[in-house]
Amino acid sequence: MIDHPEKSEQELIELCQKKDGHAFDRLMRHYRIPLFHFLVRSCGDKELAEDLFQDTLIKVWRFLPGYKGRSAFSSWLFSVAHNVVRDALRRQKVRANISFRETVPDQAMAHTPADEVVADETRQLVEQALQALPEKQRQVFLLRQHSGMAFKEIAKVTGEPLNTVLSHMRYAVAKLKKCLRDDDLII
Amino acid sequence: MAKSMKKNLCADFEQAMWLLLSEELPGAEMQDWRDHLHVCPHCQKSLNEARQILTIYDKVPNAALDEARYQDALHIAVQAEPKWRALREPMLYWATPLALAAGLALFWLWPRANTESLEWQATAVENRLLLMQDDIYEAESLELSDAPLAIFETNDGVWEMELRSVEREIDNLQLELALSSVNDRE
Ligand SMILES: [Zn+2]
Numbered sequence: 001m002i003d004h005p006e007k008s009e010q011e012l013i014e015l016c017q018k019k020d021g022h023a024f025d026r027l028m029r030h031y032r033i034p035l036f037h038f039l040v041r042s043c044g045d046k047e048l049a050e051d052l053f054q055d056t057l058i059k060v061w062r063f064l065p066g067y068k069g070r071s072a073f074s075s076w077l078f079s080v081a082h083n084v085v086r087d088a089l090r091r092q093k094v095r096a097n098i099s100f101r102e103t104v105p106d107q108a109m110a111h112t113p114a115d116e117v118v119a120d121e122t123r124q125l126v127e128q129a130l131q132a133l134p135e136k137q138r139q140v141f142l143l144r145q146h147s148g149m150a151f152k153e154i155a156k157v158t159g160e161p162l163n164t165v166l167s168h169m170r171y172a173v174a175k176l177k178k179c180l181r182d183d184d185l186i187i
Numbered sequence: 188m189a190k191s192m193k194k195n196l197c198a199d200f201e202q203a204m205w206l207l208l209s210e211e212l213p214g215a216e217m218q219d220w221r222d223h224l225h226v227c228p229h230c231q232k233s234l235n236e237a238r239q240i241l242t243i244y245d246k247v248p249n250a251a252l253d254e255a256r257y258q259d260a261l262h263i264a265v266q267a268e269p270k271w272r273a274l275r276e277p278m279l280y281w282a283t284p285l286a287l288a289a290g291l292a293l294f295w296l297w298p299r300a301n302t303e304s305l306e307w308q309a310t311a312v313e314n315r316l317l318l319m320q321d322d323i324y325e326a327e328s329l330e331l332s333d334a335p336l337a338i339f340e341t342n343d344g345v346w347e348m349e350l351r352s353v354e355r356e357i358d359n360l361q362l363e364l365a366l367s368s369v370n371d372r373e
Contacts, residue, residue: 021265028261036252046250050260053252057264059362066366076366083365087358123247145244150211157365166202177240 009073017065024061031077038078038146042085042139044131052088056081071153078147079157082139089135122180129179133172140165141172196223200230204237 007015007026015023028035035056039049059080067076130138136158143154151169155162200220206212207220224231 019265021261024265025261029257032252032257037249040250049250050252050256053256054260054263057260058267059359061264061267062359063362063366066363079365080362083358083362087361119246119248122243123249126244126247144205144209145241150209151205152211159365163202166205169205170201173237173240176244177236180240180243 010069013064013067013069013073016061017067028057028060031074034146034148035077035081038081038142039085041127041130041142041146043088044127048088052081052084055084055088059084071156072149074147075149075153075157078143078149082143082157085139086135121183125179125183126176129176133175136160137168137172137175140168141176144169197227197230200227201233204230204234207234208237208241 007023009027009030012023012027016027032053036049036053039052039056040046043049043052056077060077063080067073130142133141139158140154140160143149143157144151149157151165152162155165158165160168200223203212203216203220207217210217212220224234
């Protein structure tokens, strides 16, 4: 795709607001990896994450004309994704019904067979620890790690006071730490 | 006295640490915490551990999205249209207010509504959505067909819609509410 190769993000957003599909590709291409990673970690299931990715794109395309640029586009985008995840969890009761299907890691990230084993073990531990977290703690942690949003923005998106958001982050990291420590992955 | 003040400071650091790590604190406050870290091995240890966990997390491999799947998602997104079908009347457009047989109405939120009216509508819509969801779950349990349908009756006629589409519309309304408040609470 070589349409709009040199356009800025703001220009691409304006084109998307006028329903330019090529501009939408350029814009989404930039965010697709962190967005998909956020969704996979949110639901713990690659196939479901693909569906949620689909839903997120549908909603972004539909609601983008209402984006006023008062927050960073990445924050706006992840708040759409956050809502998609929340709705999916509520409706499908994912956490209750899904018996942790394997997510297939990106092969490009593992280097040697030995590294792969360690990385895979860590990945499984981290994913299990994340799924064991209460939803609000998990979402705050994942929004922070994958969207790069400031905690003050996360507070806006989740509708929680800043101190509550910081507590969610604190407990999420404490539980991850305990999980990694129990398996001797950290001292 | 000094000891208890330090204890309070250390307790506060458990929260402030995250703002320090994401560089969200004002300069002076940032410096105060850096000064505290110089003299407090306990908080220094907490900070190092938090950094270590976040670093490990960032290095953990994650699933990849296939290019073909990405292209599909993109294609479907730009072509997606809500699907409504009237049983006895012409096409009903998705932005039209609709009522359930129980008499529950959905409001459509105009994006340019002022904050006060938006908040009022938010509460009204939320209450209706809660009621409507109860009805939808009931309709779903009737298993009207393979793809469960919701039947609506309005003054203009009787309508059917796939339950999935109704749920999607409710999600969209809630998302619209959430995004409006992100936009307005600047
Ligand atoms: Zn301290």
